[in-house]
Amino acid sequence: MDADLYDEFGNYVGPELDESDDEADDISVDSEEGEDDNEYSQTEPINAVEDEEMQVVLHEDKKYYPTASETYGPDVETIVQEEDTQLLTEPIIAPVKKKKFAHVESDLPRTTYETEFLADLMDNVDLVRNISLCGHLHHGKTTFVDALIEETHVDMQDKHEKGDLRYTDTLFTEQERGVSMKSMPVTLVLSTTRNKSYSCNIFDTPGHVNFSDEVTAAFRLSDGVVLFIDAAEGVMLGTERLIQHAIHERLAITVCINKIDRLILELKLPPTDAYYKLRHIIDEVNELITKHTGEETQSLISPLLGNVCFASSYYRFCFTLNSFASLYAERYGGSINSVEMARRLWGDIYFEKRTKKFTKKQPISGAPRSFVEFILEPLYKVFAQVVGDVDESLPVLCDSLGIYLTKEDRTINIRPLLRVVLTRFLGKMTGFAEMIVNMVKSPLENAPQKIEHIYTGPQDTELAQQMMKCDQDASLMLHTTKLYPTEDAASFHVFGRVMSGTLYAGQEVKILGENYSLSDEEDSRVGFVGRLWISEARSVSDLL
Incomplete structure (x- = not known):
């Protein structure tokens, strides 16, 4: 190699070569290759498939071990699992998972009575009442049971402050949707205004029409029903259906006009208009009972008969005419007969302040009826004082009513504060217990009629x-x-x-x-x- 023809990097830097010489060389090579091809084509052809041992096989196509069918035969069922498909966070043998569909308390909640006392009451048939709470959708049945649960169970108030309790809605789906789907029984010990205890087996039934079979199952085991009606909505289509159903099952019918707080806080009706609203609801119920029974009586459902109570499930109070009259009797000592006063707290009866007597004649123009003056107006004033001015008017109100509020009670929100004040003002739900005890027969008294029917x-x-x-x-x-x-x-x-x-x-x-x-x-x-x-x-x- 001539060193002058190449540079230090090995590149050719000499004179240009003759292109004709390169082409001649290429042609001669091509011709030689063509001759070789012709000679090779004249010989015998090469086999298309070479020996398997000489083939080039990729790694993923190699077969290191025989298949399961080749090892065990085609008649044996085998399961082949690939390696490393299970995560390291998962155990090789996972523990058995127990699925939960309902709320269940492992420990029995503390009650204001002993379980032995409840069992003793159940031995006496005369001290047992079997009732079903029924009504249209969202008329306050489950919330009313929550009020009874809080009254008879200790430490339930803390659970309610965290959210709606809905104690009888045990299924998770009921809690999520806010609708009762199953009839749920609960046994409680309730006391009347005379402090006499009864064992009450209460069924909380669904209000939706799709679950009417649950209502039927509860009615078959009950001796009476408590029909819940929203004071603002009044009698609905589901209310009429339940009245007809209760009449068909031959059950005693009592009425609870619930959510009367809506007349004050939402509709903002004056006390007199609220009385007309309540009386209209009772008249509608009497018309439906007369329609489905065919018996034309003057009054089937009336507060004077003791089969109507008024309640607010959210604010935890319930009263009848007799229980409200008992508040006046306790307030003013033995000078007032609660039974006689209760007879004068409904209808077109007025109180004359000059003579301090009840009369059927209106003393002056615009004078309120006794129910408005002695029941509705005090309730309206309590709502107005608590909602209006808590700092100034509430202490005066509590002192006049004999209600003691702690420092913690004074700092809570308006709605919980209203619940506390009304609960301490009206006391326990003895009016509800007294209504079902007096209006619903015991299992022994109702047994002949029940057996004849079922x-x-x-x-x-x-x-x-x-x-x-x-x-x-x-x-x-x-x-x-x-x-x-x-x-x-x-x-x-x-x-x-x-x-x-x-x-x-x-x-x-x-x-x-x-x-x-x-x-x-x-x-x-x-x-x-x-x-x-x-x-x-x-x-x-x-x-x-």
């Missing part, structure tokens, strides 16, 4: 007579209408009413289906009773 067998048999007498020593007869799932929905608890006899844990019973008859016992089977409970909505109390 028992499909002959009425003149010994078994029917035993059920009509609620004989505890007779043959066991249990009427069941509901099955309640457990917390994980794996099994069910049977809920029913003992019509006669006594039920024990571990007892052998004969379960009768709908198609059972004395001539055909195919729809029946023998079973054993498990544990016995008293339903408390989100919890149950064991019966020993």
